Amino acid sequence: MRTDPGHYDLTVALTYYVPYVSGLTEVARAVAEGMASRGARVAVATTRHDPAAPARERVNGVDLYRTPVVARVGRGVISPRFTTVARALARRSDVLNVHLPLLEAGLLTLGLPGTAVVATHHDDVWLPSSVTGRLQTAVVDRSVARALRDSAAVVVNNEDHAAGSRHRHLMERAGLTAVPPPCRVRERAAATFRDGPGPHFGFLGRLAPEKALDLAVRAFRTLEDPTARLIIAGEDTRVAGGGVATELRALAAGDTRVRFPGFLTDAQVNELYSSLDAFVLPSVAEESFGISQVEAMMLGVPSIASDLPGMRQPVLTTGFGRLFEAGDVAALAATMTEVAALDPAARAAGAERARGLYGADACLDRYEALFARLAAERRPAGAGPVRARDRDA
Structure with a gap:
C-alpha cells in the first residue's frame, strides 16, 4: 500500500469545475468524488474561474487545486499556472484523467512516462462560425489531438458520438472505451413547478x-x-x-x-x-x-x-x-x-x-477498472498490485 502523502491515485484536469455546472463538469465531479468514495486519493486541477472559490479546498474527499485566471477568451479562461499545477499533480499520480475539449490539453499530457493518461472526450469544441471562432477551434483541436496521441485510453460517452467526431481516428488509435456518464437517480418530489392540468x-x-x-x-x-x-x-x-x-x-x-x-x-x-x-x-x-x-x-x-x-x-x-x-x-x-x-x-x-x-455505480465500476488496469501496467516490477478500494483516503 502506498503511504506517500504526496501521492495520488488519480488527478482529474479541466478548467471549469465546481461551482460551475455543465454536463462536462458533472461527469468530472462524479468520477472524482466516486473514486474518492471508493478509497482512492484524488486531486482535481482546475482554475479559479469563480474568484469567490478558494484556491485550495477539500470537497467530498477530493483535493481541489484552483489556479488564478488572468483573462477570458470566449468560453475559455487563461490561467498560466493551470498547466504547471496540473502537470505537477499528474507526475505524482498513477492516472491523469483529462477532460476534453481543453485548450491546454496538449501541453498538459506531454512527457508523463510514469503516469497513465486517460482522456475523457466529451465532444468536439463548438464555437460560433466567425473568423475568431474558427481560429479558436483550430487551436483547441490541435491541442486535443496532441493529448489524444499521448493517451493510453480514451473514454467516450458512446460510440455513436465518437463516430461523428473530428478526432475519431486518433481516439480509435489510442483505444476507445465507451462508458456512459455516471447519472444520478434522483428522488421524486413535490411538483412545485406544475401550474395547471396541461402538458x-x-x-x-x-x-x-x-x-x-x-x-x-x-x-x-x-x-x-x-x-x-x-x-x-x-x-x-x-x-x-x-x-x-x-x-x-x-x-x-x-x-x-x-x-x-x-x-x-x-x-x-x-x-x-x-x-x-x-x-x-x-x-x-x-x-x-x-x-x-x-x-x-x-x-x-x-x-x-x-x-x-x-x-x-x-x-x-x-x-x-x-x-x-x-x-x-x-x-x-x-x-x-x-x-x-x-x-x-x-x-x-x-x-x-x-x-x-445509466445508474452511477455501473459507470464508476468501469472507470475504476480502467484506471486500475492502466496504473498496474506502469507500476514497477515487483511493486505488487494496489487496488483503489484498499488505499487510505
Whole structure:
C-alpha cells in the first residue's frame, strides 16, 4: 500500500469545475468524488474561474487545486499556472484523467512516462462560425489531438458520438472505451413547478447558444393549449462564452406560459423533473450524451431530443421518448404533443430501463477498472498490485 502523502491515485484536469455546472463538469465531479468514495486519493486541477472559490479546498474527499485566471477568451479562461499545477499533480499520480475539449490539453499530457493518461472526450469544441471562432477551434483541436496521441485510453460517452467526431481516428488509435456518464437517480418530489392540468415541457442546463432553446420556444408557441407550460431552467448568468437568456425571454415575450426560473438548487431539480411530462433537448450542435435528459428519464419523464450523434443514444437505447430532425420547429412541435400523451405504464417502464442502463455505480465500476488496469501496467516490477478500494483516503 502506498503511504506517500504526496501521492495520488488519480488527478482529474479541466478548467471549469465546481461551482460551475455543465454536463462536462458533472461527469468530472462524479468520477472524482466516486473514486474518492471508493478509497482512492484524488486531486482535481482546475482554475479559479469563480474568484469567490478558494484556491485550495477539500470537497467530498477530493483535493481541489484552483489556479488564478488572468483573462477570458470566449468560453475559455487563461490561467498560466493551470498547466504547471496540473502537470505537477499528474507526475505524482498513477492516472491523469483529462477532460476534453481543453485548450491546454496538449501541453498538459506531454512527457508523463510514469503516469497513465486517460482522456475523457466529451465532444468536439463548438464555437460560433466567425473568423475568431474558427481560429479558436483550430487551436483547441490541435491541442486535443496532441493529448489524444499521448493517451493510453480514451473514454467516450458512446460510440455513436465518437463516430461523428473530428478526432475519431486518433481516439480509435489510442483505444476507445465507451462508458456512459455516471447519472444520478434522483428522488421524486413535490411538483412545485406544475401550474395547471396541461402538458408541462422542460429543459435544464446552461442557456447557451448551441442548446438551440429558441427552437423549443418557437415550437411550443405553436401549441394552442392555454394550459400547456414550457419551463426553461438552468444557469443563465454565468455561462462561459455568454448565454442567451435575454434573447430567449424576448422570444417568449407575451406568452405567459413560458417560464424561466433560473439556476435551481439540488432540491429544486428534483421538483422540476417531478413536474414535467416531457424533457426537451433541441441542441443543434452535437452533444455526446445529455445527462439532464437521462436524470429526467429515470423519474419517468420521456425525452424529446434532436436526432444527432451522441445525444440521441439515451432515447434509442431506452425507447423512452422520441427524436426529431435537428432544427425542424414543426417536427419538434408535433413530437412534443405526441410524447406528452404517453400513458403511466409506458413512463414507468421507460424509467426502469433508464435506471438499469445509466445508474452511477455501473459507470464508476468501469472507470475504476480502467484506471486500475492502466496504473498496474506502469507500476514497477515487483511493486505488487494496489487496488483503489484498499488505499487510505
